[in-house]
Amino acid sequence: MSTAVTAGVGTPRPPAMSDVAQLAGVSHQTVSRVLNDHPSVRAETRERVLDAIATLGYRRNSAARALVTRRSGTIGVVTTGSVLYGPTSTLVALEEAARDAGYFVSVATISVFDAATMHRALEHFMGQGVEGIAIIAPQVEVTEAVASFDAPVPVVMITSSAQPAGSTIRTVTVEQTDGARQATRHLAEAGHREIVHLAGPQDWFDARDRLAGWRAECAELGVRTPEHIEGDWTAERGYAVGVRLAREGAPSAVFAANDQLALGLLRAFWEAGLRVPHDVAVVGFDDVAGSAYFIPPLTTVRQDFAALGRLAIDVLSDALAGSDLVRPAIPATLVVRASSVAAPEG
Structure with missing residues (x-):
């Protein structure tokens, strides 16, 4: 009181x-x-x-403190406003990490991904006197729009895209490719010799990396690689693909690029009378809240968004202190559940 x-x-x-x-x-x-x-x-x-x-x-009194120290204590965050699990979880984790580090967060949401719109958002932050900028940039368009902006403060992008040589923009990410390889390896080690990949939209870097990881692991293990299936991030698309696969002859295993796609597959296979994982194994990606309660519980790849948020703030803090340490990507972790491993019978 x-x-x-x-x-x-x-x-x-x-x-x-x-x-x-x-x-x-x-x-x-x-x-x-x-x-x-x-x-x-x-x-x-x-x-x-x-x-x-x-x-x-x-x-x-933060305003008075800023006048004395000439530091705003504020980090600007640019986000696409996506309601998808990954970008939303990244924004929440970033805000929490910034607050724990003593920063305020100012958020700019953009829906048009061109250079002019991105520049307006970044100039808005410059007017606020932000000390650094974090950009949640899962899509190709966002990264291209940022590339032409020469910010006077440190900028970190949360993306798996590689920056061109000489770029001053720092990046942090989760090991998307390795996560996909873990999922594929798990299915191969369970005896599956044909693993279909239901991919995410290929204008998203995460989707590209997961596709690349699936291909690389299949090639290394000698598993036949059918053409991947184009998808988006929705359960509706997963369901439509699952209906078609069940009708045409389902493979023994499907690696879906995210858990919503996997959820749609599970529904379609259940309606077709296919048992998961006995008739077809399913693995997703993200470990969304509730994935342990799908029927059956979903094997998936977990991303540590809290660690990703802390890493982004650590990289900005390093830059503000004049340091440029190379920080490794956050590891992804396979979480094995019943959708890919059949319980012993008898």
């Missing part, structure tokens, strides 16, 4: 840093050091200041 502070003739005002200092019996500078997590403050002093902050309900 906060304590009211009186200014002048009984006029209440928000508590100031000086009020915290007076209550805690320390200097204004000591309160500032505590707020900035300075290591030179003794533990008992820090505790006393934090107690005073809690008692008064003090909140740091």
